Amino acid sequence: MGGQVLRLQDVAVRRDGAALLRGIDWTVGADERWVVIGPNGAGKTTLLQVASTLLHPTEGVVEVLGERLGQTDVFDLRPRIGLASAALAERIPPEEKVIDLVLTASYGVMGRWTEEYDSNDVTRAVELIDMLGAAHLIRRRFGTLSEGERKRVQIARALMPDPEILLLDEPAAGLDLGGREDLVRRLSVLAGDFRSPTLVLVTHHVEEVPVGFTHGLLLRNGSVVAQGPLEHVFTADNLSRTFGLPLSIERTGQGRWYARAH
Numbered sequence: 001m002g003g004q005v006l007r008l009q010d011v012a013v014r015r016d017g018a019a020l021l022r023g024i025d026w027t028v029g030a031d032e033r034w035v036v037i038g039p040n041g042a043g044k045t046t047l048l049q050v051a052s053t054l055l056h057p058t059e060g061v062v063e064v065l066g067e068r069l070g071q072t073d074v075f076d077l078r079p080r081i082g083l084a085s086a087a088l089a090e091r092i093p094p095e096e097k098v099i100d101l102v103l104t105a106s107y108g109v110m111g112r113w114t115e116e117y118d119s120n121d122v123t124r125a126v127e128l129i130d131m132l133g134a135a136h137l138i139r140r141r142f143g144t145l146s147e148g149e150r151k152r153v154q155i156a157r158a159l160m161p162d163p164e165i166l167l168l169d170e171p172a173a174g175l176d177l178g179g180r181e182d183l184v185r186r187l188s189v190l191a192g193d194f195r196s197p198t199l200v201l202v203t204h205h206v207e208e209v210p211v212g213f214t215h216g217l218l219l220r221n222g223s224v225v226a227q228g229p230l231e232h233v234f235t236a237d238n239l240s241r242t243f244g245l246p247l248s249i250e251r252t253g254q255g256r257w258y259a260r261a262h
């Protein structure tokens with residue numbers, strides 16, 4: 001699969017006089033796996049909202065899956081985009097069963113009503129839940145899950161409609177060390193699978209970048225500090241400018257990244 005999945009040209013987002021994003025030029029190719037990294041308030045979530053068509057930019061051109069925002073029906077586009085974020089998790093009814101939460105994603109709804117599910121859909125939902133390591137939770141209600149379990153179930157739901165791009169907003173936030181490592185490992189498997197959608201992962205921490213991710217965009221105060229292949233972008237200088245303090249960064253033999261202050 002080739003081609004461009006996402007293209008932003010000189011994008012700005014302003015709200016109440018504040019520039020949340022400015023001068024963003026960003027192109028994501030279909031086979032790429034991107035990480036968007038930056039400090040609190042840098043504009044990462046705003047950027048994902050633009051990419052997921054939930055937010056229209058104040059200025060600039062946005063093309064998602066070849067369709068230009070403002071000239072296309074976003075309701076046709078949205079089923080082709082997977083998104084997992086804390087804001088979406090808050091809208092999940094706590095009594096919703098894990099299997100139903102994942103299954104209903106095929107219909108773009110939340111909350112099971114009277115739908116009859118296709119057996120292929122049920123098989124796919126079970127496979128995705130299993131792939132995310134949540135097979136034992138399939139009959140549990142969402143509200144009873146731990147933070148880590150919720151994140152994994154949400155990713156299964158986001159993958160259910162077979163999206164062409166998957167946007168993950170801080171999937172490892174709030175996880176303990178074991179939970180983080182488990183999720184990072186599963187995202188590595190996803191990144192390495194040629195059948196996977198294009199991936200964009202937002203995080204605060206280089207330690208959360210799964211092996212197999214190829215590109216990085218560093219964001220500070222709504223502007224891009226650096227972007228491109230990870231091995232060019234993840235330098236001490238770029239990272240120090242992004243987070244506003246002197247940092248060093250190392251890569252392990254396994255391909256994971258670690259940063260620390262001097």
Ligand SMILES: Nc1ncnc2c1ncn2[C@@H]1O[C@H](COP(=O)(O)OP(=O)(O)OP(=O)(O)O)[C@@H](O)[C@H]1O
Nearest residue numbers: 015016018020038039040041042043044045046047
């Ligand atoms: N309506 C608004 N008016 C003014 N400023 C806003 C508005 N909405 C968001 N902001 C600001 O825009 C900035 C970017 O927010 P955003 O949520 O995109 O950042 P982020 O990088 O995802 O942050 P975090 O890592 O803390 O989640 C923040 O400083 C936020 O306070």
